[in-house]
Each structure stands twice: as structure tokens, then as C-alpha cells.
Amino acid sequence: MMIATSNSNQRVLNIAIFLVLCLGVFIAVAPLLYMASTALGGVAYVQTYPPRLIPETINFENFEQAFANRNFLRAFVNSAGVAIATSLMVTVLASTMAYSFARFEFRGKKIIFGGLLLMIMIPGVVLLIPQFILAKNLGLLNSLPGIVLVYSAGPLAFNTFLLRGFFENLPRELEESAIIDGASPFTVFWRVMLPLAAPAISTVAVFSFLGAWDEYLLALNFLTTESLRTLPVAIANFRGQHASNWGLVFAGSLTAVIPTILLFVFFQRYFIQGITSGGVRG
Amino acid sequence: MSINLARSRASTRAAAPQPTADRAKPYYRSYVPYMFLIPGLVLYLIWTVYPLAYQLYISFFDWRIIPGQTSTYVGFANYEAVFADRTFWLAMRNTALYAVVTVAGQMIIGLTLAFLVNRVAIGKRFFRTVYYLPVVTSWVVVSFLFVYLFSPGDAGLINFILTKLGTITKPISWLATADTAWIAIYSLGIWKGIGWAMVIFLAALQGIPPELYEAAAIDGASEWQRIRYMTLPLIQRTLFFVLIALMIGGFQVFVSVLLITGGGPLHRTEVALTYMFDEAFGQLHFGYGAALSYVLAIVIVVVSALQARLFGRGDKDVEY
Numbered sequence: 001m002m003i004a005t006s007n008s009n010q011r012v013l014n015i016a017i018f019l020v021l022c023l024g025v026f027i028a029v030a031p032l033l034y035m036a037s038t039a040l041g042g043v044a045y046v047q048t049y050p051p052r053l054i055p056e057t058i059n060f061e062n063f064e065q066a067f068a069n070r071n072f073l074r075a076f077v078n079s080a081g082v083a084i085a086t087s088l089m090v091t092v093l094a095s096t097m098a099y100s101f102a103r104f105e106f107r108g109k110k111i112i113f114g115g116l117l118l119m120i121m122i123p124g125v126v127l128l129i130p131q132f133i134l135a136k137n138l139g140l141l142n143s144l145p146g147i148v149l150v151y152s153a154g155p156l157a158f159n160t161f162l163l164r165g166f167f168e169n170l171p172r173e174l175e176e177s178a179i180i181d182g183a184s185p186f187t188v189f190w191r192v193m194l195p196l197a198a199p200a201i202s203t204v205a206v207f208s209f210l211g212a213w214d215e216y217l218l219a220l221n222f223l224t225t226e227s228l229r230t231l232p233v234a235i236a237n238f239r240g241q242h243a244s245n246w247g248l249v250f251a252g253s254l255t256a257v258i259p260t261i262l263l264f265v266f267f268q269r270y271f272i273q274g275i276t277s278g279g280v281r282g
Numbered sequence: 283m284s285i286n287l288a289r290s291r292a293s294t295r296a297a298a299p300q301p302t303a304d305r306a307k308p309y310y311r312s313y314v315p316y317m318f319l320i321p322g323l324v325l326y327l328i329w330t331v332y333p334l335a336y337q338l339y340i341s342f343f344d345w346r347i348i349p350g351q352t353s354t355y356v357g358f359a360n361y362e363a364v365f366a367d368r369t370f371w372l373a374m375r376n377t378a379l380y381a382v383v384t385v386a387g388q389m390i391i392g393l394t395l396a397f398l399v400n401r402v403a404i405g406k407r408f409f410r411t412v413y414y415l416p417v418v419t420s421w422v423v424v425s426f427l428f429v430y431l432f433s434p435g436d437a438g439l440i441n442f443i444l445t446k447l448g449t450i451t452k453p454i455s456w457l458a459t460a461d462t463a464w465i466a467i468y469s470l471g472i473w474k475g476i477g478w479a480m481v482i483f484l485a486a487l488q489g490i491p492p493e494l495y496e497a498a499a500i501d502g503a504s505e506w507q508r509i510r511y512m513t514l515p516l517i518q519r520t521l522f523f524v525l526i527a528l529m530i531g532g533f534q535v536f537v538s539v540l541l542i543t544g545g546g547p548l549h550r551t552e553v554a555l556t557y558m559f560d561e562a563f564g565q566l567h568f569g570y571g572a573a574l575s576y577v578l579a580i581v582i583v584v585v586s587a588l589q590a591r592l593f594g595r596g597d598k599d600v601e602y
Contacts (some may be wrong), residue, residue, distance in 0.1 A: 112323075125555060129562050129572050210418065236426075
């Protein structure tokens with residue numbers, strides 16, 4: 001009898017937990033649905049009353065209008081290029097740096113590594129002014145490769161730290177046997193270490209892609225030529241120019257958001273790994 | 283290159299049978315580690331370490347960005363101006379308040395959800411995925427989205443829901459006054475960050491061996507006692523890590539305030555970075571902005587160090 005009540009109590013508790021979590025799902029997703037519904041609801045300059053999370057009729061007018069805008073299409077391509085290039089740069093540079101810290105002895109190692117650790121504490125945004133002046137002096141304003149350099153430098157320290165930890169925990173046997181077989185340090189790195197570290201490196205690649213894809217502040221100030229703009233700046237401009245046409249603003253927004261959501265859903269493993277092993281924010 | 287390789291091969295072969303000899307005489311040439319290190323390090327020095335030093339230099343000048351004008355050395359005048367500036371103090375107060383409110387919100391809700399997701403019988407992965415969606419959504423996009431959610435008039439989603447629930451009788455113009463605009467900005471900060479905290483807390487909870495719960499249940503500990511005296515101490519280090527990371531993030535609030543209120547009305551919702559941004563790129567006071575950036579960086583470092591002192595005493599999760 002006792003057991004029966006405790007079982008039914010358990011069942012009530014389980015249902016209660018499930019319902020609370022579903023309420024959480026509603027709060028997390030409702031704003032995003034509202035955005036999608038507005039984007040798919042056709043051109044409207046007034047908000048529909050009552051607000052709808054699912055549009056009455058589906059209509060791609062706003063998306064057509066967004067993509068008819070050459071600069072918006074351009075911004076999408078720019079963002080993709082900048083984010084892919086940044087992701088490659090960070091992945092290559094952070095993994096080589098991490099490898100040198102994890103497996104070699106050399107003069108200055110402790111000081112350099114300590115310096116990197118200290119810099120992790122300093123938030124990147126407070127460097128906006130000197131980075132801007134430096135880019136201006138080097139003629140790197142209004143240059144997509146220029147902004148890739150700045151984007152790649154920021155997350156280097158943290159990702160080096162993350163990957164060094166991963167490299168250090170890899171067993172040495174494979175490397176040692178490759179060395180005995182006559183492999184050079186570069187071959188060992190390329191053929192042995194990188195494949196072994198693939199999960200951690202994917203984490204770094206995914207997060208640095210996202211960081212560059214979403215970046216607004218530097219892009220706003222570094223890339224002022226219209227044809228060089230990236231998506232976040234282009235979306236903000238849509239909002240400036242078509243303030244009351246929310247459908248258009250959100251069609252542009254969804255275009256930027258959907259790739260990141262797909263990336264997250266497909267590479268969820270690497271996201272979770274990155275977040276829980278090193279506390280990557282993204 | 284080939285000669286060097288041959289040499290390293292020879293030394294490796296000779297040393298291979300004895301690992302100690304191997305360590306004494308490494309198989310690589312002394313410059314090899316630097317070849318791995320230098321490309322990244324150079325980029326890092328140019329774009330972060332040098333700017334940090336350069337910013338200090340700029341902060342001692344009345345810096346002119348326009349070609350042809352000369353910058354003049356002003357000593358500590360920019361720092362004095364920063365500390366005498368009432369808008370700066372208002373912005374710092376707003377920033378600190380934003381950090382405290384949103385960090386508390388994210389931690390409490392994130393932890394609660396993590397407990398519930400850890401307990402739920404079905405759909406763990408589904409819940410974790412969905413709660414994380416706001417985190418991967420771009421700041422620019424969600425800022426506009428919240429402007430839209432908090433639209434004035436009865437068709438705005440928030441006004442609509444609150445009217446239907448009977449919480450308010452007539453629609454509120456949320457972004458027109460600072461007090462209500464903060465509600466929109468805070469809710470965005472919390473809504474967007476919960477998933478991140480939740481995922482970390484959930485991983486920590488899942489790392490606790492189930493035998494401990496069984497033992498505690500046999501000992502007759504109530505649900506609340508188990509959470510208070512067992513679970514929370516076990517995940518102490520994770521709690522502390524999330525707290526610091528979120529605080530640092532909170533002090534860097536920028537895009538949402540810029541796009542939701544622009545710091546207005548009358549600087550009432552200004553935060554440190556929007557103010558720095560406006561001074562530098564709006565008013566072209568780069569020297570002043572540089573001094574302000576330095577003060578903010580120091581505040582962030584000090585706040586995280588203080589937290590480390592205050593909460594970091596039992597700095598390890600209990601071993602089991």
C-alpha cells in the first residue's frame with residue numbers, strides 16, 4: 001500500500017516536472033516562432049492583433065524582397081567567407097600553438113603561456129579603440145581579410161589553452177612510434193595529433209565560426225563600405241531603413257539565424273563538449 | 283630541411299631504446315617548437331597585446347583621429363575627466379546592476395531547469411537542445427526581436443499576454459521610459475543566457491554518481507536535504523565558474539542596449555560600453571574612450587578576482 005502511494009506520488013511529480021519543462025520550452029521558443037511567423041506573414045506595416053505564433057497563411061514575399069536586395073545577398077556571402085576564414089585561421093593557429101606548449105620544451109615557454117593566460121581575463125571589446133586605430137594605420141579598414149585577422153586573434157589565447165589541455169591528455173605512444181619510424185615533428189602533428197584531436201578541434205572550429213558570424217561591433221566600425229558589410233550590420237541597416245516593416249527585418253534575421261541553428265543541431269556534440277570542458281560562450 | 287630531418291631521425295634512433303636519453307636529447311631541433319608557436323603568437327601580439335599597450339598610450343592624449351590634426355599629450359586629464367563624469371558613473375551603476383540582475387536570473391533559472399531536466403523521465407536531449415536555441419541566436423537579431431516583443435500598443439506580444447493575464451489594464455510603452463526599458467533589456471539578457479548555464483549545470487549534475495543519491499535516500503535524507511547538503515556542495519566549483527563567467531559577460535553588455543534603447547532616453551540606460559562607444563565613435567573623443575576602456579577592463583578584472591577570493595575558498599568540487 002505504502003509503495004503504491006509513493007509510486008503514484010512519483011508519477012504526479014514526473015508529470016509536474018514534464019509540464020514545467022514544457023512551459024520553459026514555450027518561453028524559449030515563443031519569441032523565435034513569433035519572429036518566424038512575422039517574417040512569413042507577408043508585408044504588413046502594422047502588427048496583427050491578436051499576435052500569432054503561427055501565421056494564417058505562409059507567404060515568402062519578405063524573403064523575396066530581402067534577397068532582391070543585392071547588398072543583403074552580398075552581406076550573406078561576406079559573412080560566410082569571413083566566418084569560414086576565421087574558423088580556419090583559429091583552428092590552425094591555436095592547434096599549432098597548443099601543440100608546442102603541450103609537447104615541446106623551449107626557452108620562454110612558461111612566460112609566454114602565463115602571458116596568454118593573463119590576457120584571457122581581459123575582455124576583447126575594450127580593445128576596440130586601439131584595434132580600430134591600428135587597422136586604420138595599416139590600411140586594413142574596409143578589408144575583409146583585415147577583419148579576419150582581428151577576429152582570429154581574439155579567441156586564440158582561450159582556444160590554445162583549451163587545445164593544450166586536450167593534447168596533454170592524449171597518450172604519447174602513437175607519437176613515439178611515429179617518431180621511431182622517422183616522422184618529422186610536422187608529420188607527427190599533422191598525421192598523428194590532429195586526427196586524434198579531431199573532436200576538440202571541431203569544437204574550436206564551430207565556436208570560432210559562430211563568433212565571427214555574429215560579430216557586430218568591429219564589423220560596424222571596420223567595414224563601412226556597403227558592399228563589404230556582414231549580415232549583422234546589414235540586418236541593423238534593414239531595421240534602420242524599414243523600421244516599420246518588421247516582416248522584412250525578420251526575414252533577413254532568419255536568414256542569419258537558420259544556419260547557426262542548423263550548425264548547432266548537427267554539431268551539438270561539439271557544442272556541448274566545448275561548453276562543458278572549457279566554458280566557451282557562444 | 284632534409285639534413286635537419288636526417289639528423290633528428292638519427293638522434294631518435296639512437297635514443298629510442300632509452301626514454302631518459304630521449305628526454306635529455308630531444309628528437310627535434312631547438313627551433314622546431316617556435317615554428318609551431320610563432321605564426322599564432324605574432325598574430326596575437328599584433329592584435330591584442332600591442333593594442334592593450336597602445337590603448338594606454340592613447341589614453342594620455344587628446345587623440346585626434348582626423349588626418350592633419352595633431353594629438354596633444356594631456357597626462358592624466360582623460361582619467362580625471364572619466365572619474366568626474368556623472369554619465370560615466372551612471373553607466374557603471376547601470377552596468378553593475380545589469381550584471382547582478384541577469385546573472386542571478388540566469389543562475390537560478392538555469393540551475394532549476396538543470397535539476398528538472400536531470401530528473402525528467404523522457405526527452406532530456408530534446409529539452410537541452412531547445413533551451414540552448416536562444417544562446418546560438420545572434421545578439422543583433424534577438425535585440426530587434428525584443429524591441430518587437432515589447433512593442434507599445436495592444437498588439438505587442440508582451441502587452442497582449444500581460445493584458446490577457448490581467449497583470450496590466452492598458453498597454454505599456456516599454457521602451458519609452460528607462461525603468462520599463464530595463465525590464466526588456468534584463469529579460470533579453472536572462473532569456474538568452476539560461477541555456478548556457480543550464481547545459482553546464484546539467485553536465486555537472488550528470489557527473490554525480492547515482493550511488494550517492496541512493497545512499498542518501500537510504501539514510502532518509504529528504505529531497506531538499508539532498509540538494510542542499512549533497513548536490514550543491516558537489517557542484518560548488520561549477521557554480522562558481524558559471525558565476526564568474528556570467529559576471530564577466532554581464533559587464534560587457536553592449537549590443538542589446540545599443541539596439542534596444544541606444545542608451546536613451548537622456549543616457550538613462552547607458553552602460554559602460556555604449557558610453558565608451560558613443561564617446562569614441564560618436565563624439566570622436568578617442569583619448570577619453572581609451573581611458574574609459576582601461577577603467578572598465580580594470581573593473582572587470584578586479585570584480586572577477588574579488589569573486590575568486592570570496593567564493594573560491596573551497597575551490598574544488600568535493601572529491602568522491
